[in-house]
Amino acid sequence: MSVTIHIAGLPHERITFAPSPLAELGTALHALSEPAHHPGVHGWATATNAGLKQDLADRLCEAEFLWRTTFSDVMLGFAGLRDASAQPGETLAEDLDLLDRLDDEEFVSASLEFTCSTHYGSAELRSPLSDPALHERAVELAAARGPQQRQFTEWLLADPPAVRAWVRRLFEDCDQAFFADTWNRVRFQLAADAREKTELLRRRGLAATVEAVSPALSVDEACTRIDADKLASARATAVDPAVGPGVTFIPSVYQWPHLLVLHRHGWRPVVHYPIAAPELPGPLSVEQFELRMEALAHPTRMRLCRNLARAPYTTGELADHYGLSAPEVSRHLAVLKKAGLITPRRRGRYVQYQLDVKVVARLGSDFLETVLR
Template sequence: MSVTIEIAGLPPERIVFAPSPLAELGTALHTLSEPGHHPGVCGWTTAVNAGLKQDLADRLSEADFLWRTTFSDVLLGFAGLRDASAQPGETLADDLDILDRLDDEEFVSASLEFTCSTLYGTPQLRSPLSDPSMRERAMELASARGPQQRQFTKWLLDDPPAVRAWVRRLFEDCDEAFFADTWNRVRFQLTADAREKSELLRRKGLAATLEAVSPALSVDEAGTRIDVDKLSSARTTAVDPAVGAGVTFIPSVYQWPHLLVLHRYAWRPVVHYPVAAPELPGPTSVDQFMLRMEALAHPMRMRLCRHLARAPYTTGELADYYGLSSPEVSRHLSVLKKASLITSRRRGRYVQYQMDLKVVARLGSDFLETVLR
């Protein structure tokens, strides 16, 4: 499973690394609303949430579905402009001005992403602003999400300019309350990371650059597509002449464990990635994680793990203890070893097996990182 970005014929200069104040604000808001996803910054989330004035906290709650359960594409609005040169702004005000350039239909469609009102990544031929049946469908789906979402959707469909002004004011108030200080603290790190990746792209090419961004990113041998290892499948293109060729990579301090890919139809793709830090574990591939879960799903292998977690054992010892044949035990050990859950070492004519405790200890965080990536 992966998200694929077609890049055949994409000029190297159209692969851009750039920080985005609005994207980082969106990530910060998600972190504040879902601190359990981001244990590494719990001190920051606690301090900011404690310092929010009640009015701002209430307004953030009214719209938190734009960043809590989905990362709304309005936070990456530059990618929806029919202008290949459009990139994130230098300041939050710049990014908000760029967002204002989207027409109402694009803004509404991107804002309603949380309702799953369209099959994401495919054409939406009719707008809920002009088509009664699409409006009814959008309201129905929003209602299923909850009364708050239904109220917001109705307001958005009735008066898009008013909602757009409300959202902009909300983000500006966040900037005044806490984000300006946050951005001043992280922007140099993000700018440095973007500059480093741009230089790496120039010197060593795309494959090495993607590896430096995240082990979950790769390019095929022909250099025609970027694959993003995620627990989902989708395709998009960075060479659509209708919207302009290009793919943008946006670093984020608060992003881990998420690795987001904007693959909206008729928008340029964006990869929103966490800046690497020594304390952050590297992502396990989706296939490898699923292999480990499947290996542990068998009751006998779970029982074998009880011994292997305590000390090294030979196949014969395990066979004697559990009353199994040596070939049967060997088959179970082979599955566990293929999943990198156990290690082996030779002691004379015997081979001993033992659980890799570091790998097993990470299964919980690997699960979280895999499903949230």
């Protein structure tokens, strides 16, 4: 599974690395709503939540569907403009001005994308403002999340300009309350990362650059597509003449473990990536993670792991212990080895196997990172 961005014929000058204040505010708000997703900024989230005035905290609860369960495309509104030169602003006000340039249908459908997820990324994507069935479905899905969400969704569908003004004021109040200080603290780091990736693209090419962005990203040999290794299957194009060619990479301090790829139909694609922290291990591929989960799902292999976690064993020893044939044990060990869960070592003419305890201990965090990526 992967999210693919088609880039055949895209010149390197249309591949842009740039920070976005609005995108970083969105990830910061997500971290405030879901601090368990972001252990690296838990202290910041705790302190910031504690310092919020009650009125602002209440308003953030009303609009949290924009950044909590899904990261709304309104945080990357520049990508929806029919202007290939449009890029993130240097200030939050500039980003909000770009967002204001979206028409009401684009803004509403991007805000309520959880109501049309089955059509996301396709030409069939419709607006709940113009589609009565989708309008009803949007209210129904919002109601399932609570009366506050339903009330807000009904207001958005009834009066988009008023809600858009309300949302802008909310983001401006967040800026005044905490984000201005946060942005001043991280913006130089983000700008430095963007400059570094831009220079890397110029010197070493796209493949080396996207690998430096995230090990979960890769480029095919012909340099016609960028693949993001995620638990999703989707396609986007960076060479749509209707919206202008280009793909934008946006670095983030608060994004880990998420790697977001905007693949909305009619918008230019965006890769919103976390700046790697040196103390964090590289992400496991989805394929390798699936191999490990499948390997441990078999009861016989679970029992073998019980022994292998304590000491190294040969195939014959395990066969004798469990009353199995040596070929059957060998097949199970081969599955565990392919998944990277056990390590072999030769002792004379014998080969012993032992569980890699550090790898197994990471499965919990690997699971979380893989499903959140």
